[in-house]
Amino acid sequence: MNTVIGNPLPRVEDARLLTGQGKYIDDLGTPGNTAQAAIVRSSYPHAYIQSIDITEALSVPGVKGVITGKDVQTYLNPFSVGVSTPVKYYPIAIDKVRYVGEPVAVVIAKNRYIAEDAAELVKVKYETLEPIVDIEKSIEEDAPILHENVGSNIANHRNFHYGNVDQAFNDADRIIKHKFNFPKYTATPIETYGIIAQYESSSDQYTIQANFHGPFIIQSVMAGALKIPSNRLRIIVPKDIGGSYGIKAGTFPYMVLCAVASRIIGCPVKWIEDRQEHLSASSSGTDRVTYIEAAVKEDGKVLGLKMKMIDNVGAYIRAPEPACLYRTHANSTGAYDIPNLMIDGYVVMTNKLPTGLIRGYGGQELYFPLERIMQMIAFDLGLDPAEVIQKNLIKAEQFPYHTASGGIYDSGDYEKAFHLALDTGKYQEFRQKQEEARRKGKIFGVGLACIVEPSGSNMGYITIALTPEERAASLPKSGASEAATISMDPMGSVNVRISTTPSGQGHETVAAQIVSDVLQIPTEQINVVAELDTSTSAWSIASGSYSSRFASLGSSAVYYAAHKVREKILKIAAHHLQVAEDDLTIENASIYSKADPSKKYSVKRAAGSAHWNPMSLPEGMEPGIYETYFYTAKKAEAPDENDLINSSVTYGFVADLVTVEIDPETGEVNILDYITIHDAGKLLNPLIVDGQIFGGLVHGLGGALYEELAYDEKGQFLTGSFMDYLVPTAPEIPNITIKHIESPSPVTPLGAKGLGEGNTMSAPVAIANAVSDALKPYQITIDSLPLSPNKIWNLLSEQKVTNS
Amino acid sequence: MGVHQIRLTINGKTFVEEAEPRMLLSDFIRENCGLTGTHVGCEHGVCGACTVIVNGSAVRSCLMFAVQADGEEIQTVEGLSQNGELTPLQQNFKECHGLQCGFCTPGILMSTSDYLAKNPEPSKKEIKEMLSGHLCRCTGYDGILKAIQKTVEDNKETILIEGS
Ligand code: FES
Ligand code: FES
Numbered sequence: 001m002n003t004v005i006g007n008p009l010p011r012v013e014d015a016r017l018l019t020g021q022g023k024y025i026d027d028l029g030t031p032g033n034t035a036q037a038a039i040v041r042s043s044y045p046h047a048y049i050q051s052i053d054i055t056e057a058l059s060v061p062g063v064k065g066v067i068t069g070k071d072v073q074t075y076l077n078p079f080s081v082g083v084s085t086p087v088k089y090y091p092i093a094i095d096k097v098r099y100v101g102e103p104v105a106v107v108i109a110k111n112r113y114i115a116e117d118a119a120e121l122v123k124v125k126y127e128t129l130e131p132i133v134d135i136e137k138s139i140e141e142d143a144p145i146l147h148e149n150v151g152s153n154i155a156n157h158r159n160f161h162y163g164n165v166d167q168a169f170n171d172a173d174r175i176i177k178h179k180f181n182f183p184k185y186t187a188t189p190i191e192t193y194g195i196i197a198q199y200e201s202s203s204d205q206y207t208i209q210a211n212f213h214g215p216f217i218i219q220s221v222m223a224g225a226l227k228i229p230s231n232r233l234r235i236i237v238p239k240d241i242g243g244s245y246g247i248k249a250g251t252f253p254y255m256v257l258c259a260v261a262s263r264i265i266g267c268p269v270k271w272i273e274d275r276q277e278h279l280s281a282s283s284s285g286t287d288r289v290t291y292i293e294a295a296v297k298e299d300g301k302v303l304g305l306k307m308k309m310i311d312n313v314g315a316y317i318r319a320p321e322p323a324c325l326y327r328t329h330a331n332s333t334g335a336y337d338i339p340n341l342m343i344d345g346y347v348v349m350t351n352k353l354p355t356g357l358i359r360g361y362g363g364q365e366l367y368f369p370l371e372r373i374m375q376m377i378a379f380d381l382g383l384d385p386a387e388v389i390q391k392n393l394i395k396a397e398q399f400p401y402h403t404a405s406g407g408i409y410d411s412g413d414y415e416k417a418f419h420l421a422l423d424t425g426k427y428q429e430f431r432q433k434q435e436e437a438r439r440k441g442k443i444f445g446v447g448l449a450c451i452v453e454p455s456g457s458n459m460g461y462i463t464i465a466l467t468p469e470e471r472a473a474s475l476p477k478s479g480a481s482e483a484a485t486i487s488m489d490p491m492g493s494v495n496v497r498i499s500t501t502p503s504g505q506g507h508e509t510v511a512a513q514i515v516s517d518v519l520q521i522p523t524e525q526i527n528v529v530a531e532l533d534t535s536t537s538a539w540s541i542a543s544g545s546y547s548s549r550f551a552s553l554g555s556s557a558v559y560y561a562a563h564k565v566r567e568k569i570l571k572i573a574a575h576h577l578q579v580a581e582d583d584l585t586i587e588n589a590s591i592y593s594k595a596d597p598s599k600k601y602s603v604k605r606a607a608g609s610a611h612w613n614p615m616s617l618p619e620g621m622e623p624g625i626y627e628t629y630f631y632t633a634k635k636a637e638a639p640d641e642n643d644l645i646n647s648s649v650t651y652g653f654v655a656d657l658v659t660v661e662i663d664p665e666t667g668e669v670n671i672l673d674y675i676t677i678h679d680a681g682k683l684l685n686p687l688i689v690d691g692q693i694f695g696g697l698v699h700g701l702g703g704a705l706y707e708e709l710a711y712d713e714k715g716q717f718l719t720g721s722f723m724d725y726l727v728p729t730a731p732e733i734p735n736i737t738i739k740h741i742e743s744p745s746p747v748t749p750l751g752a753k754g755l756g757e758g759n760t761m762s763a764p765v766a767i768a769n770a771v772s773d774a775l776k777p778y779q780i781t782i783d784s785l786p787l788s789p790n791k792i793w794n795l796l797s798e799q800k801v802t803n804s
Numbered sequence: 805m806g807v808h809q810i811r812l813t814i815n816g817k818t819f820v821e822e823a824e825p826r827m828l829l830s831d832f833i834r835e836n837c838g839l840t841g842t843h844v845g846c847e848h849g850v851c852g853a854c855t856v857i858v859n860g861s862a863v864r865s866c867l868m869f870a871v872q873a874d875g876e877e878i879q880t881v882e883g884l885s886q887n888g889e890l891t892p893l894q895q896n897f898k899e900c901h902g903l904q905c906g907f908c909t910p911g912i913l914m915s916t917s918d919y920l921a922k923n924p925e926p927s928k929k930e931i932k933e934m935l936s937g938h939l940c941r942c943t944g945y946d947g948i949l950k951a952i953q954k955t956v957e958d959n960k961e962t963i964l965i966e967g968s
Binding site: 020024242688731 | 826844851899938945
């Protein structure tokens, strides 16, 4: 049998999804007495709750009960979070609301229609307070304070020095600096949040089914919030999740809210979020202000960087935040060889929706200022941006490359990939075209971005939010683990159980490919089970899908678990055939001796012996075939006392070239061509790989041009429907060319790295660079997103006014 | 609120169910008729996930009340493949990786089936226009577009072969 890893195999998931047989959360059966929840939410960004009158709501026929913050307090602790600031976050407001959309009451009724009717009858009286939404104003002296017990709006602050930054800035010919704003945007999976929660008093156990997908460290966080031993919280994740892109990961307050509601009301509670709730009150990306300063030589070489970053986590800080600030810590200097680095990182709270994971998490916020400043350096020095990038890129012979902040870039050939981007995009030719176009009054531009795509998060990175002294006082955290279980039943059929809770990434297919290769069984005969059940699955704190960890970690767990099975059946065959184990190999479901191929034993028979005839097994061997492997990548140490941290396991590379034309009349940005070159190590399934890249790129494009969760200056939420929150549709998608080079990772057994987030990180800045390049003759610099026609048009007209 | 008896056919099968006048067709199909292949993504007519075919036209079932569908003939994603055989469009979605999480897929399949039945040879631009009524956050639309284009091409070939 040929190997199937690396083949563009169509997916095993598709047959059920194409015929309406997917099993998403809202498709699962519920016990007959299940009630439905509707949530009453705050319409104020910042206010004290004076009173909540539920009498009228309770009188609606079919209503089973209404609960408020006061009712849940007995059963809950605030969610724990990885910073020392004492922010108290509950899944429902207790005495104060801090963002528009924050839950204040939950109505439980026979069905959703009744619950929503009754929710409208709940009367809440508020005493309004001054809101704060601006990042920088939130840390001013007289800013309204969200959490009185914290005393300021700062949730976390850390300062990092690596190398000799002062020296670098002294040696520089020029210092180039600018301030950038990255907006708050989200991912809008088409399936919203969904939960079925059930409390059983006899065992004091909560069972929650939800389209939540990790990291499963949150299981411990939720058990803590529910004040129960962790084995009394059973989380079951359905095999199909209708997209997430991170939004359904991390602290999922509604799971705890529905669980408590089930306990108080005394029946299972189901809740399916609606779109407005999703946009206003689920989770979102983190908006950031960055002040960046680069110390540069006249030839474009960057000697050092200073970055002051201020992340806005919204009304409450919740796990895994402040991870947006730290996920990319190891790759803070991107694709460049810059040994001197200073980071001053703040995390602030304002009256907006709390944030969490999102595709690209931290990457787009980091690369927006970094890649913009690279272009500004070029413009300032009168050099070509490609030349400045080239001058600073890490060279092939420098791998494994140690970054200033502790990262170990495992493999790559950045120059090769970058040149491939320039050649594919016909960079020089475009420059000429641009000149001609300018003469004709047309506005053309080209943008470049080179980014490092981290994948497989080291669970220790988040502790970098604490000082080395604070860390020393607690249990160290490290590793990037994942588990998989593979079993062979009495008839020799294979079941694979994964804990990577996919939401469309095709993990079932890739797991089947890997097992097929190791055990030499056709993929069609392998059954992959993607449901995760914390009471019965093999899992660990890092389990789940986020930080593109399947290709680097999940696949490795499957690979090694398959090898354990392989070893066992080879041992059984060796025993029966009376040959040495290493003389045996497997092909086409048959085990045979390499020395004497006539000595054969079928895989089915080996599995059969383990079940039907355990007396025939070699001395000391356990019956049955059921193997679990817990994998952790080795290069995932806890941060050291100098704050050095290798925050991810593998590091891919993306080089983008994008060309745009801007309509001077409307300000509309029209993308002419988008070229993206990827190096994600060994590709496990190219069909799925390109699908992931397209999806990530279009999300990045949305971030660049359309998407923003907008609030007015009074904290009112403005984008509560798909009419206001714009996401790209098919006609907006430009020509996209994807090319690959493969520098296998030495860190993972299959040489694979994670991917699918890279362009979400790179596209916003690549497009911003193209637009800045186009508008260079007008002295316009792009330092915020999204680049809506309105924004560009305003910039252009302001410019015309100052020129005239 | 009073309930009405609603009789309709879905994928050729008759359903007689009771519903309040305010019940959405999408909820009726999913909850009363148990056909959960039709998905709900926004309930305000933008995402297209809930699209079904009512009397030969693609409609958003979240924008219609169940009582309005009384007596009508409806097709949902469950009715596309016959005897376990995927339709050519479904097959091409699989081959061209036109779906990831699959949540948007049923709606897109229904719109496209309806559209291609009426416009057998659309241009790429026309296909994109048709797709603009659907949101997909996974695929970037590339695989979807390829799958539909391939279906159009395959159809042309079949017509040629049949005609020759
Ligand atoms: S659910 Fe009907 S269009 Fe979105
Ligand atoms: S496949 Fe997931 S939204 Fe389209």
